Amino acid sequence: xxxxxxxxxxxxxxxxxxxxxxxxxxxxxxxxxxxxxxxxxxxxxxxxxxxxxxxxxxxxxxxxxxxxxxxxxxxxxxxxxxxxxxxxxxxxxxxxxxxxxxxxxxxxxxxxxxxxxxxxxxxxxxxxxxxxxxxxxxxxxxxxxxxxxxxxxxxxxxxxxxxxxxxxxxxxxxxxxxxxxxxxxxxxxxxxxxxxxxxxxxxxxxxxxxxxxxxxxxxxxxxxxxxxxxxxxxxxxxxxxxxxxxxxxxxxxxxxxxxxxxxxxxxxxxxxxxxxxxxxxxxxxxxxxxxxxxx
Amino acid sequence: xxxxxxxxxxxxxxxxxxxxxxxxxxxxxxxxxxxxxxxxxxxxxxxxxxxxxxxxxxxxxxxxxxxxxxxxxxxxxxxxxxxxxxxxxxxxxxxxxxxxxxxxxxxxxxxxxxxxxxxxxxxxxxxxxxxxxxxxxxxxxxxxxxxxxxxxxxxxxxxxxxxxxxxxxxxxxxxxxxxxxxxxxxxxxxxxxxxxxxxxxxxxxxxxxxxxxxxxxxxxxxxxxxxxxxxxxxxxxxxxxxxxxxxxxxxxxxxxxxxxxxxxxxxxxxxxxxxxxxxxxxxxxxxxxxxxxxxxxxxxxxxxxxxxxxxxxxxx
Numbered sequence: 001x002x003x004x005x006x007x008x009x010x011x012x013x014x015x016x017x018x019x020x021x022x023x024x025x026x027x028x029x030x031x032x033x034x035x036x037x038x039x040x041x042x043x044x045x046x047x048x049x050x051x052x053x054x055x056x057x058x059x060x061x062x063x064x065x066x067x068x069x070x071x072x073x074x075x076x077x078x079x080x081x082x083x084x085x086x087x088x089x090x091x092x093x094x095x096x097x098x099x100x101x102x103x104x105x106x107x108x109x110x111x112x113x114x115x116x117x118x119x120x121x122x123x124x125x126x127x128x129x130x131x132x133x134x135x136x137x138x139x140x141x142x143x144x145x146x147x148x149x150x151x152x153x154x155x156x157x158x159x160x161x162x163x164x165x166x167x168x169x170x171x172x173x174x175x176x177x178x179x180x181x182x183x184x185x186x187x188x189x190x191x192x193x194x195x196x197x198x199x200x201x202x203x204x205x206x207x208x209x210x211x212x213x214x215x216x217x218x219x220x221x222x223x224x225x226x227x228x229x230x231x232x233x234x235x236x237x238x239x240x241x242x243x244x245x246x247x248x249x250x251x252x253x254x255x256x257x258x259x260x261x262x263x264x265x266x267x268x269x270x271x272x273x274x275x276x277x278x279x280x281x282x283x284x285x286x287x288x289x290x291x292x293x294x295x
Numbered sequence: 296x297x298x299x300x301x302x303x304x305x306x307x308x309x310x311x312x313x314x315x316x317x318x319x320x321x322x323x324x325x326x327x328x329x330x331x332x333x334x335x336x337x338x339x340x341x342x343x344x345x346x347x348x349x350x351x352x353x354x355x356x357x358x359x360x361x362x363x364x365x366x367x368x369x370x371x372x373x374x375x376x377x378x379x380x381x382x383x384x385x386x387x388x389x390x391x392x393x394x395x396x397x398x399x400x401x402x403x404x405x406x407x408x409x410x411x412x413x414x415x416x417x418x419x420x421x422x423x424x425x426x427x428x429x430x431x432x433x434x435x436x437x438x439x440x441x442x443x444x445x446x447x448x449x450x451x452x453x454x455x456x457x458x459x460x461x462x463x464x465x466x467x468x469x470x471x472x473x474x475x476x477x478x479x480x481x482x483x484x485x486x487x488x489x490x491x492x493x494x495x496x497x498x499x500x501x502x503x504x505x506x507x508x509x510x511x512x513x514x515x516x517x518x519x520x521x522x523x524x525x526x527x528x529x530x531x532x533x534x535x536x537x538x539x540x541x542x543x544x545x546x547x548x549x550x551x552x553x554x555x556x557x558x559x560x561x562x563x564x565x566x567x568x569x570x571x572x573x574x575x576x577x578x579x580x581x582x583x584x585x586x587x588x589x590x591x592x593x594x595x596x597x598x599x600x601x602x603x604x605x606x607x608x609x610x611x
Contacts, residue, residue, distance in 0.1 A: 029410055032403065036485065037424050040431075042451070043439045058458075059449045106334045113331020120325050125336070132343050134539050134600030136547040138569050139593045142353065142576050142586055143346030146360075166338035196327045225432035227550050232577050243434040247554060256441045256450075269435040277430050278423060288497030292532020293539070294609045 040270075047071075047267035051260055070260035074268075083238045085265065088245040092224060092269075095160045095241055099223040102165045104212045110166075111174035112204050116186060126175070130293065132168035138228075145232055159233035160241065164223060170215045176290040177211035178204075214287035217280045221273045242269045347593065353586035360580045371587035382588070384563045385571040388476065389546060392567065395480050397545035400488045401538060408495035409522065422496060429489030437554035440482050444468035444555075472564040475556045479565050482551050487544050491537025498533030502526060535607035542599045546592065549573065568592050 041061065046054065048066040074085050114122045144163050153159040181204060189199045205212070227243035234240055240248070246269050250262050277284070311320050354371055358364035375382055407425050411418050428436075443451045446467035453465040468474045502525070507515075510525050527534070549569035556565035559574070568588065576585035 025410070029407070032407065033421070033424050036428050036488065039436065039439055039443065039485065040427055042443065043436065046439065046442070055449075057449055059451055059454050061451065106338065109331045110335030110339075113328045117325075117328030117331065119328030119332065120321075122328065122332075125332070128344060129339075131597075132339075134543065135347075135593050135596045136543045136569075138547055138549070138572060139350060139589045139596075140343055140346035141572075142582055142589060143349035144342055145576070146349075146582070147341065147346075162338070163342045166335050166342065168339070168343065171335060171339070196330075200331065221430055225435075227432065227434045228573075243432045246438065247434050250438050250441075252557075256445045262438060266435050266438045270431050273430040273432075274423075274427055277426070281419060281423070284493060285497050285500070288493045289501045291494050291536055292498060292530075293535045293604075294532050 043266055046263035054260055070264035074261040074264045087238055088242050092242040095157055096220055096223045099161045099164055100216050100219045103170055103219045104216050106165050107170045108174050108212050111171055111178050112200055115178035129168045129171055154233055155235045155239055160229050170219055173215050173287055174211045177287055181207055210283040210286040213280050213283040217276055217284055220276050224273055350586045350589045353583050354590045356583045358583040360582055371584050375587050381563055382571055385566045385568050389567045392548045393545040396484050396487055397541050400490055401541045403488050404492040405495050408492055408499055412499040426489040426492055428485050433486055433550040434554045437551055444478055446470055469555055472562040475564040479552050479555055483548050490541045490544050494533045494537045498530045502529055531607045531609045535603055538603040539600045543596055546596055
């Protein structure tokens with residue numbers, strides 16, 4: 001360690017100190033980003049690794065000779081087994097898209113009605129929604145299961161869709177955003193004689209686009225990644241969605257799967273949520289700005 | 296309430312028309328709002344609100360999906376808290392997870408959001424790099440984590456540690472009960488680090504730059520002072536929302552734990568409250584007992600969230 005020359009002025013020393021703390025900060029952030037990104041890179045690489053690289057010693061993180069063979073194997077050769085992998089993709093897509101659509105419509109309608117029409121009891125309902133934000137869905141899983149099985153929906157798409165339409169989180173996001181809607185616009189339409197639902201659908205919904213797009217993103221992510229519901233509600237192999245199917249494919253919990261097809265399946269299970277988020281990023285940020293809770 | 300809140304442009308519709316009964320007026324004023332809220336309320340009550348009370352009621356019975364439930368008082372809770380050793384392990388594990396993942400994730404989310412908000416370029420890419428793990432499925436990514444933590448020499452971590460010379464023989468990360476908990480903490484931390492991130496990022500970008508300018512005039516010298524005197528107090532609503540989300544998610548660790556360590560895990564070393572709940576509810580169908588577990592989870596998350604609401608109370 002060198003001792004600093006004494007002629008240095010106070011100002012320069014402070015600047016030096018700031019610089020060192022800045023470098024430390026950059027190192028910390030870089031380390032954090034390596035931690036978050038490395039497994040993702042690893043995941044992408046393994047999906048494109050040929051067999052020869054998957055089983056190589058020493059193990060490789062980066063792929064040298066990328067190939068699409070894993071995807072070809074996954075989507076074609078598995079069709080000879082009982083359930084083709086494309087069926088799981090379809091199940092996941094169908095369940096997710098229907099859930100997202102219904103959640104957008106139901107939650108936006110509710111939030112709009114609460115904010116812009118303020119019926120008696122709206123304040124109480126909002127208090128309950130806020131309270132519901134603070135416990136996890138696991139608390140209500142048993143009664144939900146009893147309802148779903150009581151209505152005879154076990155092993156159906158509806159079992160995966162209906163319980164996750166009206167979530168407190170989604171409602172809350174749109175409700176906060178709804179407060180920004182100008183009343184004058186709605187009133188103008190009302191004077192023109194437009195019906196209430198028409199006003200909501202043609203005037204409010206386009207203005208609430210950021211809010212419900214954000215809701216759509218979160219609803220997509222949670223529905224697509226949901227492994228708990230299919231585990232509980234689905235019995236037949238052909239009704240499974242991707243997360244559950246992937247686990248079965250990988251050989252069950254705790255088993256290290258080293259096959260190329262599992263790598264490809266992991267990629268196909270992970271990529272959609274990231275793509276959806278990346279496409280909608282701007283709108284998500286617009287909406288989240290209003291997401292604070294004032295207590 | 297109705298007359299006050301729909302004031303202004305709508306006031307003509309709200310006033311009592313001549314010859315109109317009070318009841319009819321009440322209906323006319325509220326029907327549109329209720330109409331819009333109806334689909335949401337039906338589903339929300341059926342799958343969220345009523346289930347909480349049903350679970351509460353079931354937790355004092357011995358319901359098992361087949362026989363008619365009998366009222367058993369607090370027996371389930373007594374068994375759960377005093378005699379179920381596995382549950383005690385599950386609570387300990389869950390608390391270890393939550394106490395590490397929760398605060399660490401919360402602080403890192405905020406730190407990262409703050410860092411990004413100070414960056415001039417590359418915000419989108421940085422945000423995506425940090426947030427991407429939160430978008431992934433726990434069961435899907437556990438496939439990759441199992442390769443990283445594989446117990447033989449070909450596991451990435453074992454290979455690295457052997458190469459560096461820290462260990463000479465590969466460690467069975469996901470089989471050895473002493474390592475399972477730390478491994479799952481790392482994976483869960485990876486997955487849930489972004490829980491409050493977007494909320495914080497949006498909140499930070501929303502703060503009026505003029506306030507920082509005013510702060511500078513008032514003698515705030517460095518970014519750290521700026522953070523404590525201006526940014527944090529203004530962000531209370533976002534900090535609250537983020538903290539509630541963090542509490543709920545960090546106490547619900549389950550799918551990563553079972554996907555990595557198997558179910559049941561060796562010596563119950565990755566057993567969590569939700570895993571215990573799942574075990575009793577959906578493999579043994581002892582719904583009464585499982586409901587008591589659910590109520591325990593409910594009480595903890597709800598209680599902690601209430602505390603957060605006190606801490607981040609915004610002065611109005």
